[in-house]
Amino acid sequence: MAERRDPDDVVLSPHERLALQRIAAELSADRRLARRMEQPHPGSRRLWLPLSVAALACASLVLGVAGIRTSDPAVICCFAALWPVTLVQGFRLLCRITGAARRTPSPWL
Secondary structure, eight states: OOOOBOTTOOBOOHHHHHHHHHHHHHHHHOHHHHHHHHSOOHHHHHTHHHHHHHHHHHHHHHHHHHHHHHOOHHHHHHHHHHHHHHHHHHHHHHHHHHTHHHHSOOTTO
16 A cells, blocks of 8 residues: 655655544544634634724714713614623623633623
């Protein structure tokens, strides 16, 4: 049986191939690792939550001040709809910063 070659032209012995297959089987059996590997890169995802919290907080502040100054029901309703979203996202960010999200996984966060 001919030896298989990888793209780097490295020849593996049957013992090495068997060892790599065992390692791959063990890694594929680890469900937590598989879930983490399916998620997007943490560096790219970590930036979105703080930016969204900052944008939501600014929008909520503007709508809150505009609602108080103008007493326009449409502006007050927009503030009332946006404020809970801002609080939830802020709570998620706080959980991430404190590490509580890693200790207690929740389907909501």
